[in-house]
Amino acid sequence: xxxxxxxxxxxxxxxxxxxxxxxxxxxxxxxxxxxxxxxxxxxxxxxxxxxxxxxxxxxxxxxxxxxxxxxxxxxxxxxxxxxxxxxxxxxxxxxxxxxxxxxxxxxxxxxxxxxxxxxxxxxxxxxxxxxxxxxxxxxxxxxxxxxxxxxxxxxxxxxxxxxxxxxxxxxxxxxxxxxxxxxxxxxxxxxxxxxxxxxxxxxxxxxxxxxxxxxxxxxxxxxxxxxxxxxxxxxxxxxxxxxxxxxxxxxxxxxxxxxxxxxxxxxxxxxxxxxxxxxxxxxxxxxxxxxxxxxxxxxxxxxxxxxxxxxxxxxxxxxxxxxxxxxxxxxxxxxxxxxxxxxxxxxxxxxxxxx
Ligand code: NAD
Numbered sequence: 089x090x091x092x093x094x095x096x097x098x099x100x101x102x103x104x105x106x107x108x109x110x111x112x113x114x115x116x117x118x119x120x121x122x123x124x125x126x127x128x129x130x131x132x133x134x135x136x137x138x139x140x141x142x143x144x145x146x147x148x149x150x151x152x153x154x155x156x157x158x159x160x161x162x163x164x165x166x167x168x169x170x171x172x173x174x175x176x177x178x179x180x181x182x183x184x185x186x187x188x189x190x191x192x193x194x195x196x197x198x199x200x201x202x203x204x205x206x207x208x209x210x211x212x213x214x215x216x217x218x219x220x221x222x223x224x225x226x227x228x229x230x231x232x233x234x235x236x237x238x239x240x241x242x243x244x245x246x247x248x249x250x251x252x253x254x255x256x257x258x259x260x261x262x263x264x265x266x267x268x269x270x271x272x273x274x275x276x277x278x279x280x281x282x283x284x285x286x287x288x289x290x291x292x293x294x295x296x297x298x299x300x301x302x303x304x305x306x307x308x309x310x311x312x313x314x315x316x317x318x319x320x321x322x323x324x325x326x327x328x329x330x331x332x333x334x335x336x337x338x339x340x341x342x343x344x345x346x347x348x349x350x351x352x353x354x355x356x357x358x359x360x361x362x363x364x365x366x367x368x369x370x371x372x373x374x375x376x377x378x379x380x381x382x383x384x385x386x387x388x389x390x391x392x393x394x395x396x397x398x399x400x401x402x403x404x405x406x407x408x409x410x411x412x413x414x415x416x417x418x419x420x421x422x423x424x425x426x427x428x429x430x431x432x433x434x435x436x437x438x439x440x441x442x443x
Pocket of ligand 1: 190
C-alpha cells in the first residue's frame, strides 16, 4: 500500500534524561540511597544559604557524606561564582555535587560539573526544569554564554513537590509560566517531533491546571503535584525540542532593555503564541486544547489574567518611545540576527499587543 505523502515524517530522537525519583517526601527518604547508588561518598552541596538552612532536614540525610557547602548562588551564574564553586569542589575533594534550590542552584552545579566532570544530584525547589536539561549558562561580564554538554546533565533528580510548597505566590506563578513558555515554544521548535509534542501538550495541561487550582486554593497540594510534573515535562521539551520565536523575542527585547526575565516571558507569551500559531495552526490548536480554550493566544491571556501574571511590557520598564527600536531589533539587519520569519509590520503588531 502506498500513500501520497508519508504518514510518518522521518525524525531521529534520543531521549536522554537523568534518573528521576518522583514523589512527596522522596527528598527526605531517598537522598542517601541515591548518592550511594552513584558510588559517591564526598558530596558538595550547592544552594543559597536560605535553601540550605530551610532544607537542613533533607541535607541531614547525607550524614558524613557532606564535605562542603557552597552558598553564594547567583542568577545566571557569574563566572566568578562558577570559579569559586569549582575551587571549593576541588579543595574539598568532592566526588559528587548536590544542588538544592531553583535554576540558579542547579546552574551553579552545572558550571562546576563542566570543568570537573563531577556527577550532579539535583533537588529542585522551583519549576525552572533545568535539572533535566544538558543546557548550561555562564555569565562573563554582562554576556551570558550558553551551551550543551552531557557532562552537566544531572545523574539523579529527586523531584519532590513538597519542596515547592513554600514557594511564594509570585515566584510560583512566574516560575510555572516560564515552564509553560517552554511547552509553547517547544511545540513550534525546529527539533520538535511527535514525541516532544506529546510531552509539551501534557506539560501545558498540567501547568495550566496546577496554576488554576492554586489560584483557587493557595494550599492545594494536588496543584503543586501538577506543577512539579508539568515542570518536568517542560524541561524535557526544552532539552529535546529546543525553543522557537517566543524565546528569541524575549531574549532580544529583554536583553536590549534590561527587562526582568520572568515577567518578560509572561508579557510576550500570548502575542508570540498568536504569531507562532499563524505559522502552524495544528500545533497551536493542540496547545489550545491543553489550555481548554478555543485559541492558544486567548487561552494564555485568560490563564495569565486569572493567576495574576498579566503584567504588560509597559508595566515592567519598556517605554512607548522604545518600541520602534525594539521592532528594528526583532526584524534584524545584516549585522544582527532578528527573529526568523518576523516581518516589520507583524513585529510592530506583536509588540503593541504585548505592550
Ligand atoms: P532561582 O533559582 O534564582 O530562584 C528564585 C528565588 O526563589 C531565589 O531567591 C530562591 O532563593 C527562591 N526559592 C527557590 N526555591 C524556593 C522555595 N521552595 N521556597 C521559597 N523560595 C525559594 O530562579 P529559577 O526561576 O528557579 O531559575 C532561574 C534560572 O534558571 C535562570 O538563570 C535561568 O536562565 C535558569 N534556567 C536554566 C535552564 C536550563 O536548562 N539550563 C532552564 C530553566 C531555567
